[in-house]
Amino acid sequence: MTISTIGRRIRLGLIGGGPGSIIGETHRIAARLDGHYDIVAGALSSDPERARQAALKLGIAHERAYPSWQQMIETEAAQPDRIDVVAVMTPNDSHHAICMMALDKGFHVICDKPLANDLAQAREIAARVEATNAEFCVTYCYSGFPMVRQARDMVRAGELGEIRQVHLQYVQSYLAAHDLPAGWRTEAGRAGRSLVLMDIGTHAFHLGAYVTGLDVTRVCADVGSAIPGRTIDDYVSALLRYENGARGSLWVTNAAAGSEHGLSFRIHGDKGGLEWHQEEPNRLIHRRHDGFEQIITRRLGAAMSEGAQRSTRIAIGHPEGYLEAFANLYTEFAERVAGRISKGERDDRRALFPGVRDGVKGLAFVDASVKSMAAGAWQDVERA
Amino acid sequence: MTISTIGRRIRLGLIGGGPGSIIGETHRIAARLDGHYDIVAGALSSDPERARQAALKLGIAHERAYPSWQQMIETEAAQPDRIDVVAVMTPNDSHHAICMMALDKGFHVICDKPLANDLAQAREIAARVEATNAEFCVTYCYSGFPMVRQARDMVRAGELGEIRQVHLQYVQSYLAAHDLPAGWRTEAGRAGRSLVLMDIGTHAFHLGAYVTGLDVTRVCADVGSAIPGRTIDDYVSALLRYENGARGSLWVTNAAAGSEHGLSFRIHGDKGGLEWHQEEPNRLIHRRHDGFEQIITRRLGAAMSEGAQRSTRIAIGHPEGYLEAFANLYTEFAERVAGRISKGERDDRRALFPGVRDGVKGLAFVDASVKSMAAGAWQDVERA
Amino acid sequence: MTISTIGRRIRLGLIGGGPGSIIGETHRIAARLDGHYDIVAGALSSDPERARQAALKLGIAHERAYPSWQQMIETEAAQPDRIDVVAVMTPNDSHHAICMMALDKGFHVICDKPLANDLAQAREIAARVEATNAEFCVTYCYSGFPMVRQARDMVRAGELGEIRQVHLQYVQSYLAAHDLPAGWRTEAGRAGRSLVLMDIGTHAFHLGAYVTGLDVTRVCADVGSAIPGRTIDDYVSALLRYENGARGSLWVTNAAAGSEHGLSFRIHGDKGGLEWHQEEPNRLIHRRHDGFEQIITRRLGAAMSEGAQRSTRIAIGHPEGYLEAFANLYTEFAERVAGRISKGERDDRRALFPGVRDGVKGLAFVDASVKSMAAGAWQDVERA
Amino acid sequence: MTISTIGRRIRLGLIGGGPGSIIGETHRIAARLDGHYDIVAGALSSDPERARQAALKLGIAHERAYPSWQQMIETEAAQPDRIDVVAVMTPNDSHHAICMMALDKGFHVICDKPLANDLAQAREIAARVEATNAEFCVTYCYSGFPMVRQARDMVRAGELGEIRQVHLQYVQSYLAAHDLPAGWRTEAGRAGRSLVLMDIGTHAFHLGAYVTGLDVTRVCADVGSAIPGRTIDDYVSALLRYENGARGSLWVTNAAAGSEHGLSFRIHGDKGGLEWHQEEPNRLIHRRHDGFEQIITRRLGAAMSEGAQRSTRIAIGHPEGYLEAFANLYTEFAERVAGRISKGERDDRRALFPGVRDGVKGLAFVDASVKSMAAGAWQDVERA
CATH class of the missing domain: 3.40.50.720 (NAD(P)-binding Rossmann-like Domain)
Known part of the structure; x- marks a missing residue:
């Protein structure tokens, strides 16, 4: 940078x-x-x-x-x-x-x-x-990580071909114990209609859209609690359909005992796939359909994308983290x-930073997911 | 062994x-x-x-x-x-x-x-x-791998507590190219009602049941092709409900360009979680809710479960593979x-080997998934 | 923190x-x-x-x-x-x-x-x-990383027992090409008696001492250039003896083509070993002699050492990097x-930060290594 | 195959x-x-x-x-x-x-x-x-593993350029406890002049020669026991010089508490480096000097070398292990x-299998290492 x-x-x-x-x-x-x-x-x-x-x-x-x-x-x-x-x-x-x-x-x-x-x-x-x-x-x-921008740039440059599959995860454990922690998040209504969707589901959802440049148009969601006997949502697993016909899935929970952070994406296009995990943010796995798997990092011998280069501050080999992304x-x-x-x-x-329209889209996704759960069926996602 | x-x-x-x-x-x-x-x-x-x-x-x-x-x-x-x-x-x-x-x-x-x-x-x-x-x-x-048996034994011994989440993946690429390979699998009808479900979906489904000892009772599946213009199924993503109320998901495809094998499970109970990948079969990740993550392998200082010990032939540190599992x-x-x-x-x-009833269950899952797709709704899985 | x-x-x-x-x-x-x-x-x-x-x-x-x-x-x-x-x-x-x-x-x-x-x-x-x-x-x-402090605290608390082996690496590539890059480092004399030892060797050497609390007393070093035809040192491999009799080795180079940063330590005591890589700094591998390998990270269910806790700023699962360590x-x-x-x-x-005496020790190690190379024999390291 | x-x-x-x-x-x-x-x-x-x-x-x-x-x-x-x-x-x-x-x-x-x-x-x-x-x-x-042959073939094909560095490790723990296990290995003389060198040192040494096609000509070794009070050698760390002038190191021990197998090589030539670990034998890390790191595995879209292809029996994605290599x-x-x-x-x-001359070379290396230790200096390795 x-x-x-x-x-x-x-x-x-x-x-x-x-x-x-x-x-x-x-x-x-x-x-x-x-x-x-x-x-x-x-x-x-x-x-x-x-x-x-x-x-x-x-x-x-x-x-x-x-x-x-x-x-x-x-x-x-x-x-x-x-x-x-x-x-x-x-x-x-x-x-x-x-x-x-x-x-x-x-x-x-x-x-x-x-x-x-x-x-x-x-x-x-x-x-x-x-x-x-x-x-x-x-x-x-999470859209501030250099390798997230690298992935986004690669998709835009057509290096993956047409996007066919988008799989998103965010797997935490802070609500895995039976007793809920205190705080505004677990007070009725303060976190919105569904805690897990509002709190971390919107992050995962946005990450998929940010990288692929595609909006989710339909969703079929299983929203509820993995831990019996609580009213707060701590689990969502969803089937997704993107605007270009790509299929996808989302698994987001804050009740998977033993997990840490677990935000990741894995997307596949005609020409290959990309996988990224927030816990090891400086590596982007690139699975090429015609070639060996490669690990994209900042290196002397190979250039990152323009968006990724603009988003990094230090010499190769030195890890960057969450604070730098923020x-x-x-x-x-x-x-x-x-x-x-x-x-x-x-x-x-x-601009590389997410704007107000991205914020609206997040709420539209929450809205559609909750409706899908109630109906036990697929639901359209309103356009922002 | x-x-x-x-x-x-x-x-x-x-x-x-x-x-x-x-x-x-x-x-x-x-x-x-x-x-x-x-x-x-x-x-x-x-x-x-x-x-x-x-x-x-x-x-x-x-x-x-x-x-x-x-x-x-x-x-x-x-x-x-x-x-x-x-x-x-x-x-x-x-x-x-x-x-x-x-x-x-x-x-x-x-x-x-x-x-x-x-x-x-x-x-x-x-x-x-x-x-x-x-x-x-x-x-x-895949049920023959020592670490799969280790996981199964740990679940039975209650080391994970009650099972709450089961997530299964099998992500291949051999149908990712637009032209289908020749062979009986891609001839109409010979592989059954849904190629991806019959061919590899049953493997992933069985792995979940084998490890947890739980049957899937309901499924909501998105079955079809990730690659446009073909009639053969190459993709399924599904929401699962297990007999004890545990939630789960399954993502199985043979059309994720750039992938290799990609069979894995990740399960979480009250006390922690387990994760296993067939491509690195000699390691079982154990995420304890009260403790650090540990990597279960054959070691001098810690004993594997009885089922795992019976399933391995060689000294510690030496990798075993697919042929030994088979x-x-x-x-x-x-x-x-x-x-x-x-x-x-x-x-x-x-017996540790899967029997005929496990075979019936696999077909019942395929049957329910195909029906769910047709109905756009959750479907009961017939009991074997 | x-x-x-x-x-x-x-x-x-x-x-x-x-x-x-x-x-x-x-x-x-x-x-x-x-x-x-x-x-x-x-x-x-x-x-x-x-x-x-x-x-x-x-x-x-x-x-x-x-x-x-x-x-x-x-x-x-x-x-x-x-x-x-x-x-x-x-x-x-x-x-x-x-x-x-x-x-x-x-x-x-x-x-x-x-x-x-x-x-x-x-x-x-x-x-x-x-x-x-x-x-x-x-x-x-690099002594500022939380997991380096975790390792240091574990050694001090006796969790590894008596230290028996210390192995240090720092493997870069920025001098791997035949043409040297411009800059003061490659100008005669400006970087001291041996570029590789002064520039990155002192980092690796200090890391070993910082974590174990032990000084190197003798060294037998192979110092020179991996790339023929240059006078600047770009390679050192050394045999080490620590003050308590522990044996060790050090491999430091900035001429390993294709490498990135490659700073790591691996130490073993009577009760087990620790391994850490700067490129994945938020994980500390703990190989217990009586138990499974465990991955030490910031977690909900297990406490890091006091020194590590004082050295971290953010919630679990969020990666920290080089800038935070600095x-x-x-x-x-x-x-x-x-x-x-x-x-x-x-x-x-x-104090957790390195002081002037640590700086003197680094130069004493460089001095002894250069003398060892000239003599083709073991050399005592002067006390700071 | x-x-x-x-x-x-x-x-x-x-x-x-x-x-x-x-x-x-x-x-x-x-x-x-x-x-x-x-x-x-x-x-x-x-x-x-x-x-x-x-x-x-x-x-x-x-x-x-x-x-x-x-x-x-x-x-x-x-x-x-x-x-x-x-x-x-x-x-x-x-x-x-x-x-x-x-x-x-x-x-x-x-x-x-x-x-x-x-x-x-x-x-x-x-x-x-x-x-x-x-x-x-x-x-x-270990020379039977497909990825070892892949590495060998890549070196021969010049894909790494001239070899500049060879680093070998074999890090076990079976002699880490103070009490030696019974068996012929620990009976005086039955295992030859130095247990660690004979038992596993020759494996690591051979692996380096097998992959690079280069012989070690000089060695400076630190041979002894990491665990005090025993006469059997359980540790060797050595500086190596190969016939083409390449520098190297070797760290072999069976007394690193908590370790499993730990056989690995890392070699670097002018154009990049290769790294392989026996515990994950189906992956060969290729660090290209001009390009991203790539992970060589059996894949649909990229061909392994001829020697590697001849050495594998099963479809992509399925792990092979030690028994198949043997x-x-x-x-x-x-x-x-x-x-x-x-x-x-x-x-x-x-022939891809090691012959009698490779056996002689192993003993020549043991011989030179023991002499080097006694002399505290570099020692020539006799030609086989």
Whole structure:
């Protein structure tokens, strides 16, 4: 990755991600890594005092350590050196309200996934993004890995031929014990209609679409709980049909005892297949139909794709990880926003970070899967 | 594996497996490996002259190099030193007739999978086995791997707790090119109602049942072709429900360009999970819910299960493969038949080789999957 | 890793790492990642104008964008808000002069490896560190990986028993082509007496010592070039004897065509062995003598060692990489320096980052290896 | 592997490999696998009664179940249907006497490694082989793996360019416990001058020579015991120089607690490198200097080398193992002997099985290594 010079540093305001939040520190590291952002404002908790203390601890100035996100958006909107970007890392059920207000006040927005708590909310946010002409990123963070971009570029370049099969997995264990862990995710309704689909199903679904460039048009899903006696969904296995006729499957669970992360894709086209596992992210397995299997990595003797090269920071052989992938989205968003600031217009170079429409698609998939389960039959997926 | 002494060597007659047959040489190596069989008769081809030439080449005596399987069964039945076992390695559509006649003439039978061309035929064979009190083995050969037996023993010993998820894959590429290869498999009707299900789907299905000891009761399947413009099925993805309520999935295809063999299972119970890949058969991944992941192999410092130990021939660290797994079924069948010969009664030790009822179950699964596809809905699997 | 609060942020001045330097950006990311440093001064190039431009690009203030490192140290020493730490990322042959002056002016120092260009220089730096009571870190960065610390903790806890064998590898390819790449490394003398030993041999050597807590006392080395016709060393293979009698070997080369990074260790004690590969850094293979092989990773059901837990930032299953390992050294150094600032005394908690004495040991090993090669015999390694 | 027709079956007489011998059953399976041998005579133990009982159990006729190897060779030499081949699988210290007598009586010989107990004995056997014009195979069994032959063929075809580095490992644990296991290997003198070198060192050494086609000319070895307080060698680490100037290393031990088998090679030439591990024998890692890493396996879309294709029996994706590799040597030897029988002359097609000269080289390497250790310096390896 060329060390970009993007004019001035982007001023960032944080919403959520306070004490005890894992995703909060992840967003902050992502913002810091390449030095493109200054974290200058924050409303880090729904508790006003905790919010202020957490902000001060991060070195945010006293007057911009806000007690609530509403006050942050309201006050910042009126500042001469107002923040450029609002980053949202709160529970799912607050995304809609925060995004709508931030957009209305003219901020660009980085929002954690899933975009909203249901499809209708997601559509409203997307409409507001269009109306306000704001920049918007949904942090489907796994799309930031260099080898995911390598796979995407290879598909686009036709190196796999027509895509015929797409198989997606995300296999975790954090709900495998009978007692559910505490937290907003397991409180009724806060995570949306189906915890497993909202929480990690949307990640796997997006990964398939991101790499292949294809949308799922129909789904037949088995959604429920692998662990008896609970009402929260912890398991989904689904049959997929993509817009070009390709077949696929998805297995996503957070109740497979003993598993770690387990996000992976395996796709096959006429000319071969690709397989990638998030737990070993720097290797992309390329099974060529005419040739030996090859392991795509950063190497001296063979070039990665342009998108992959733009997404890596270090010399060959040195592993990169999740934080760098997450930081890629932040850095690409910074470049986009900097372009808007300096030139007043959108850079026409294709963005690699996922946008609001990708967020809507995720909710449409959740919606169709839940309906399919209820009907015991295939279901169309609404177009975003 | 203790070098067993089973009394006298078993006399084996071969049906099918002549020139050009891969599975034929596999059966013969399996019969030779441990020295329990003498291959003394054969009808190796449907072409009388080729049949005789192939038998002679194997060192079979002139008078027992038969021109047809009917003649072999008929003639052998009348010999004083008649064969003990008929081994059937012909195309699917002839299994039923051969097995029925062999059973009627009092032979024990080893039959390649799938047991028959449809469920009705399979049920007839099973009834005849019961009526004749013969020994019968269906060569679901992957059940012969030591680590498959290790997994099965661990499940039975409760080391995984209650089984919650079963995921099965078998991903090949030999039908990935647009032009179908020649051979009986791709001739209309000869491989049964669905090539992919009959040919390799039954293997994956059996592996899941063999390891977990659980039957599939319902299935929702997406069966068809991944490659457009062909009528032969080369793809199935299915949602499964097991008898204890466990959920599962199955992805089986012979049209994933670039793949090799790709048979694997991944199962999860309350206490952890197991994963096995046929391409690296000597390792069983054990993901414990309370502990680190461990790799089960033959080792000095840790004991494999009794079933696994009985299934391995060589010192630790030396890899075993497909032929040894296949040979395990032959050797276990030899021990069983030898017991019948010497004692006139069935050894009550649990057999590890798959029997005729496992063969019926495979056809019941194929039947239900095809019906599910037609209905676009879940379908009950008939009990064997 | 607990997000530490270390009082005020540490003020950092950079020497070297200007345009085109890979290691420079690595140091800067490492400094930014956890938000403990402000990069406030820099002399990034030996060319005054390039030095200033590079500093400005990083957002360093005009008056602290220095044209030379001498001027930076001199000027900063007199500032009321003077930098706390000097970070040195220049070619090997300048480390000695820079470190000596920085120490003399009362700065703490982070210096890239190898510490100096020869053993005598290294000893002088170590003596000056003692005399000035400064904090000093040598960025043997691979010691920052969580699984390296896990291994170290396991050895210390006796989980491997007495260490009997230590095998180290570092296998790269960047000098495998016949034409040497340009740069200071391949200019006569600038990289010290033996390029391969100085450049990557010291990393592998340190890793062995860091994990086992044992020093090498004797070495018999084959040092030279794998590629004929060059005078620069690109290969070393060595027999090692550790202070407790353990035997070992080391294979380090940057001329193994087709390789990537290839840093690994494999150690064995009475109770089992550990193996780690930098290219898959989040897995530590533990071969227990009494038990199955286990794969140590961050998991829900099993605890990593205290040192490993302190060295990781994100949730299980998410891979971490080289930049996070490097950042661990920076963050630990920040904690140490902050302790000095706030309490005026050294925190007595054992530091995990490598210090100046580790740097001296590296040069002692290089020295002994070169002498062994000349003598064609075993050679004692001088004590640091 | 084409199912060869080699005229009549070869008559085999076994010496050694009786009750409790692992290698004995391995040889017998190897002889049975492809159906080219009839095991018709045997002297399976040094105890006359055990020898006879063991032979009878294998189905050997009463009159050819010999009480001693001397009697077997003597008696068989006078039979009209005398055995063609003597297979020797006794402790090292008896190889010389058995081979000399068998050769003198005109038999072809398959002898387990190491060829003899010291270099002088080995040279005598080699001279006798030449004098008698017999066929001779030393079962360096790992040379029978298809991927080892693939590597050898690739080196010969120049796909790696000039070989620059050869690194060999064989890392076991069976002597890792302080108490030595009972058996002839650990009795003084019976295993030759250095247990680890004789027992497994010769295997690793041969593998390097077999793949590269290069001989080691100089060695500097660290030979001894990793476990204190024993006189038996369980560890060797050595620096190697090959005849073309290539550098290398060898690490061989049977005292690395927790290890399994651990035989591997890694070689690098100008154009790239190859790596192979016996524990995953069906994959050959090919690191190309100009291209991505590729995994060489049997595949539909890419051809293996001629030597590899001749060495495999089954369809792609199905793993082969140690027994098949061992059987390859037996089958190739059967083809050679059959050629001698039918045509009276040696087939001029290059044999893939190791011969007597390879056996001599192994002992020459052991000899030089032991001398190097005593001298603490490099030592020339005598030419075979």
